[in-house]
Amino acid sequence: MSLSADSIVALSTPPGRGGIGVIRVSGPDALAVLRRMTGDASKGEPTPNYMTLRPIIDPRTGDTLDQALVCFFQAPHSFTGEDVVEFHCHGSPVLLRRILDTILQLDVRLASPGEFSLRAVMNGRMQLTQAEAIRDLIDAQTDVAAQQATRQLSGEISHRLQPAKDQLLRIIVRLESSLEFVEDDLPQLEQHEILSALGGLRSDLGSLADTFVRGRLLHEGLKMALVGRPNAGKSSLFNSLLGHERAIVTEVPGTTRDTISEPVGWDGIPITLIDTAGMRATTDQVELLGVERTRRAAADADLIVIVVDGSQPLTAEDQLVLDDASGKRHVVAVNKSDLPNFSPQRVGDVIGQPTAVAVSALTQEGIAQLRAAMLKPFVNGNGAAEGLMITNARHHDLLVRTIDAVASSETLIHERASEEIILVGLHQALEFLGEITGETTTEEILGQIFSTFCIGK
Amino acid sequence: MVFDEIFDVIVIGGGHAGCEAASAAARLGANTALLTLNLDLIGQMSCNPAIGGIGKGHLVREIDALGGIMGRVIDRTGIQFRLLNRSRGPAVQAPRAQADRTLYRVEMRRTLEATPNLSLRQGLVTDLLVRGDRIVGVELQDARRLAAKAVIVATGTFLNGKIHTGRRTYAGGRTGEPASTELPQALRRLGFPVGRLKTGTPPRLDGRTIDWDTFEPQPPDERPVPFSFSTDAIQQDQLNCFLAYTNEPLHQKIRDNLHESPLYSGAIKGVGPRYCPSIEDKVVKFPEKSRHQLFVEPEGFNTNEVYLNGLSTSLPAQLQQELVNLIPGMDEAQIIRPGYAIEYDFVDPKELTPFLETARCKGLFLAGQINGTTGYEEAACQGLIAGINAGLTTTGRAPFRTHREESYIGVLIDDLITQGVDEPYRMFTSRSEHRLSLRYDNADERLEPKGRELGLVGDTEWDRFNQRRERLARIRGLFASKKIRRSDAAHDHLRRVTGQEIGDAIRLGQLALRPNMTVEVITGLLDQEERVDLQVRDIETALADYLYAGYLDSQNQTSRRLRQHDMLSIPENLSFRAVGSLSHEMVERLERVKPRNFGDARKIPGLTPAALSNLLVYLTAQQSNARTLGA
Secondary structure, three states: OOOOOOOEEEEOOOOOOOOEEEEEEEOOOHHHHHHHHHOOOOOOOOOOOOOEEEEEEOOOOOOEEEEEEEEEEOOOOOOOOOOEEEEEEEOOHHHHHHHHHHHHOOOOEEOOOOHHHHHHHHOOOOOOOOHHHHHHHHHHHHHHHHHHOHHHHHHHHHHHHHHHHHHHHHHHHHHHHHHHOOOOOOOOOOHHHHHHHHHHHHHHHHHHHHHHHHHHHHHHOEEEEEEOOOOOOHHHHHHHHHOOOOOOOOOOOOOOOOOEEEEEEEOOEEEEEEEOOOOOOOOOHHHHHHHHHHHHHHHHOOEEEEEEEOOOOOOHHHHHHHHHHOOOOEEEEEEOOOOOOOOHHHHHHHHOOOOOEEOOOOOOOOHHHHHHHHHHHHHOOOOOOOOOOOOOHHHHHHHHHHHHHHHHHHHHHHOOOOHHHHHHHHHHHHHHHHHHHOOOOHHHHHHHHHHHOOOOO | OOOOEEOOEEEEOOOHHHHHHHHHHHHOOOOEEEEEOOHHHOOOOOOOOEEEOOOHHHHHHHHHHOOOOHHHHHHHHEEEEEEEOOOOOHHHOEEEEEEOHHHHHHHHHHHHHOOOOEEEEEOOEEEEEEEOOEEEEEEEOOOOEEEOOEEEEOOOOOEOOEEEEOOEEEEOOEOOEOOEOHHHHHHHHOOOOEEEEEEEEOOEEEHHHOOHHHOEEEOOOOOOOOOOOOOOOOOOOOOOEEEEEOOHHHHHHHHHOHHHOHHHHOOOOOEOOOOOOOHHHHHHHOOOOOOOEEEEEEOOOOOOEEEEEOOOOOOOHHHHHHHHHOOOOOOOOOEEEOOEEEEEEEEOHHHEOOOOEEOOOEOEEEOOHHHOEOOHHHHHHHHHHHHHHHHHHHOOOOOOOOOOOOOHHHHHHHHHHHHOOOOOEOOOHHHOOOOOOOOOOOHHHHHHHHHHHHOOOOHHHHHHHHHHHHHHHHHHHHHHHOEEEOOOOHHHHHHHHHOOOOOOEEEHHHHOOOOOOOHHHHHHOOOHHHHOOOOHHHHHHHHHHHHHHHHHHHHHHHHHHHHOOOOOEOOOOOOHHHHOOOOHHHHHHHHHHOOOEHHHHHOOOOOOHHHHHHHHHHHHHHHHHHHHHHO
C-alpha cells in the first residue's frame, strides 16, 4: 500500500476548552515538524512511543508558545500507519489555534474531514472486518461534517467564491488559448491586463480570508474575565456591560465569592462574560476558594479586563492583579470616573497602559468605549465586515494557498516567464478553490476557450 | 466455419490508425492483413494535408519513439515544416508540417509493402465473425471469409457515413467513396452503444486561378525540425503557405443563406468539433469578428490543387463558389472539389480496456475515429497501441499500455476510456497534468526503451538512441558541475547577454534559468573537447530540464493529491443510497452517471466536496474490507 505524499495536521481533541488539546500530524514530514516545533536540531530519531516534555517553539520567531508532551509514532506503528507526531498541549483554544497555525506554515496542510481515518484504512491499520465498523467510520465522518456544517456552508462559500473562480478561469483560458492555438487569429495578450486581473482576484480572496479571524470568533465565541482587587467595582461593571443586574453589588468588599458567567452578543460575536471574586490575600476559606477560581478563570480567558478604582491610588493588591495579567491579553478599566477625586492619569502612568479606558459603572459613562476596547484585539479592523465570513479552518487554509499560488504566478509574469510556467500556479490556485467549490475539469476549461474565442482552421 | 484465408491479426481500414496498427502487429511477428476498400488510397489524408501542431506534434514524436511509422513518412513527404510556439517554452513547442498529399499516401503504401508478415487486401467487411465472446474473423462483401485471432476496426468516418452539401445528403465514407453500412449493424448486434459525430472539410481550389500576390506568405522554417528521431535532416524542397481573410460581404452572404446550411436547418444531428468549426459556425457564434483567418495551402509539389484551410463548410456547392469569389485575390478562383460535412457512427470508448480491446468481445480492438477522436495523429497513436496489443496477445505475450504520467498517448487513451466523448476528441497540451514533463524533445527518453523492449525499435534506431543518451548524460553532467568564474573570459560576456550580475561562480545549470540563454550561448561556454559530437537538440533538452525543474513539484503535487484515489473502483451494483449521509440531490447525480471509479465520480458536475469525501471513505472502507475478508 503506498503511503501518502503529503502531511496533514488537525486538532484531534474536541474543539473548545479542555484540560489538554492534542494536535496530531501524520505523513512523511511529521518528524520534521516535530523537530522544528521543538527547536530540536539533533540528527537522531526520538524514541518512538515515548512522551517527552518539550517547549513548543514558533520556528520563525523563536517564541515559546507552550510546554507540551510530545510523542513520535514511527510508521507503520501508528494510528494512520504513517509517521505520526502528537503534541499534547494546554487546552486553551487560543493557544491551540496559534500552534496549529504555526504548523500550517511548515508545508503541512489541514486534514479534510475524516482524512486520518481514511489514511488508517488505506494503510491497513484499521481492520474493518464487520459491516458495523464501516458504518461507524462513516458515521464518525458524518459527525465531523455535521459539526463543521460543511454542506450548508460550502453552498454559501461556493456562491461567494464563484466570481473569483470565474475570473481565474477567464485568465487561465486566455493564457491556455495563446499556447494551444498559436496559429489562430487571437486577440493580443495584454500583460498588464492579466496582472491587474490577478491582483484584483488576490485582494478579493484576501479580504475573504481576512474574515477568518472574526469568523472563527463567531463560530467559537470568546471568554472575557473581569478581575481586580475587592471592591474595585467588578460586579457593577459586569452588570453594566451585560445591561442588566446579574451580580449582587454591595459596599462590602468581597461580596462576590464565586465566578459568575453570562453570555452576551456584541457585534454578533458570542462572548461569555465572567465576573470573578476579588483578588487579595485572605484567610477566609470560602473567599480563598473564590480567589483560586478567579486565577483559573483568568488563565483560561481570551481577554482579561483588569478593573481598578480610579478614585484611589493603586494598592499592592492592584499591583498583584496587574502582575498576574502581564503577558496575557488584557485591557484596563479605570472605574468610578463619576467620583470627584478620579484621576485616570495617575493610574495610567503607573501601568503604562495606553488602552486603559475611563469608565463609570454608575453613570454608564465610557461603557461603549470599554466594549470597543475589549473587542478590538479580536476584530482586527474587520469590525464592520458584512456578508459571508470564513469560519472553517480548512477553507481558510485553502484560500491562503490559493492566494500564494496566484502571487507566485504574478511574480513569474513580471519575470516574463513563458505561459506554461505561469499557468502552473494558476491551475494550482484553481484546484485549491475547487476543493471548496467543486472541481473545474479540463473539459470545462476547453469549453470556455471555444465559447470565448473563434478557434480553428 | 470454413475460411478462405487465415491470419493472426486483421486490420479493417487503411487510414492513419489502420496503417500504424497493421505495421506494428506485423513487426511484432503476427501474420497480419490490412483490409481496405481501395488499395490506392492507403494513408489518404481526407481533410487537411498536414501533420502535427501543438499536442498533435507531441503525439507523432511519441509514436515515433515507440517505433511507429507516421513520423518517418511525413519527414520524407512534408512540403513545409514549422516548429510552432518558438517564442514560448519547450514544453509547448511542437513540430507541424504540410504534406504532399499524394506523396504521403505513396510513401505510406511503400512502407507497408516493405513490411514482412503484412498482407494488403482490398475488400469491404460486412460482418464480424464471433464465437462465444471471442472474435474469430470477418466476412467480406464478396462472401470471402478471413480468420483472425484479433481484429482491429479502424474505419474512420465510413460507418454509416452520410455526406451533406446544402440540402443534399447522400451515403458516403469520404467524398467519392462508399459508406460502410453492414459493419455498423454487426457492431450493434454485438451490443456496442453507438452514437453519431460530425466533421467537415473546406473546398479545394485550382491554384492557377488564384492571384497569389494578394496574400501574405507564411514561409517554412529555415532549418526544418523533423518529426522522427531517426531523421537527420529534411531533404526535400520547402514551399510557402499563405494567409487570407474572410470579410463582411462574405459573412453577410452566409447569414443570408443559413437556411441552406444542413447545420442550421437541423438536418445534421451529429456533434461536431468546436475547435474545428465550419465557417457558418464562426460567423454565427462570433458576429463581432469582422474577419476570420484563412490559410491557403498547396497540396503538393506536382499538383495545382490548393486547400483553403479555415473555410470548412456544408453550404451548397454553388454558394461555396460565390463565397470564395468574395475573397480579394480569389475573385476568379475555381473550386475543384467542394467542401462538405459528414456524419458517421462511433462506438462509446468507455467500452474499451486500456489496451484498446473491447471488454465485450475478446480479440476485437477499435482505433481512431470510431472511438470518437478526430485528427490523423490521434488516430495513428491509437492504431499503434491497438496494433501492438493485437500483435502481443496473438503471439502469446502480455499486453502493453503507456500511462498518462509518461505520454500524451496515455492521456488520450485514459481520457477516452474513463470519460467517453461528447464531441470529437482532439489532443491539447492542457489535457495533461504533466505538461512540463511531456515534451516533444524528450519523447525518445520517455518511450524509446519501451519501443525497443516491444521489438518495434530497430537496431539502427536503438544505436542512435543510445548515443544520444550518452551525449545527454554528458551535457547534463556539465550543467551540474561546470562553473563559470569571474576570472573566466566568458564572465563579462554572460553579464552582457543576461543583463544581470553573475556572481563569483555560476554553474551552467543555474545559467539555464537566466534570460536569453540560448543553445548558442551555452555552446560558446563549452571547450572544444566538451563540444565533441553534441547536437543542438541535446543542449535544448538539457536547458528544458533545468528550466522546468523548479516547477515540476508544484505541477505534480496537486494532481497527485487529487488523483491518488481515482482508480478506486465503484462496484457496478452499488446503490449510492447505501453510502449514507449523501443528500438526495447527490445520490441522483451519482445514479445518473453511474461512475465506474472514484476518478469518474470526481468529474461529475455539481458533486460537492463533502459528498465526494463521504464516497471516498465508503469506497476505501469497502475495498479494505473486501481485502481483509479475501485474505
